[in-house]
Amino acid sequence: SQTIHQWPATLVQPVGSPLSLECTVEGTSNPNLYWYRQAAGRGLQLLFYSVGIGQISSEVPQNLSASRPQDRQFILSSKKLLLSDSGFYLCAWNTGTTNEKLFFGSGTQLSVL
């Protein structure tokens, strides 16, 4: 069966510090991978998605970037965090077929102070 791992679960970082969140999927090949953010009062916002190694699409301009160095690995990064980057970050995957649901990781609560 497929599983998705996301870490760390919580993170407190000072403004201006770098960020690296990692997500890996097991039990499937060539998944579509996604990064979402849940900010207070804003629901689930799609940040990035990837349909293959090295292929990244950005949905919103921001202080963050994403990379996919391996088939089942998706990394969310920032060189300098802003206060507004605080939120609950979720990694998700699917196989990209028709009418398919997303499977989410357990999330990372990021607090930028």
Place this chain on the structure above:
Amino acid sequence: DQQVKQNSPSLSVQEGRISILNCDYTNSMFDYFLWYKKYPAEGPTFLISISSIKDKNEDGRFTVFLNKSAKHLSLHIVPSQPGDSAVYFCAASAHYGGSQGNLIFGKGTKLSVKP
């Protein structure tokens, strides 16, 4: 510009009664709709979905209704249980050129079921 709207941020229901969560959308291209349930500090989990070719889908205590003309869908939970207390997200996607687009989520509705 929100394409998927959940206008009620919270809902409180007595155990055993019906919970009705509502969702409106603006993009007439949406043809697949889902409901997710989320507990605090956890990732959302899939609950139920409906394709635009249907107007109702039922799974145990959960039923989703779709009204395409009104661009409205609702999730009914009967009977409601305290364990149903969570945030419920409505999501939608469209097919473009044969490919399914990304899911667009609403802001969520926090359901509290009181014993």
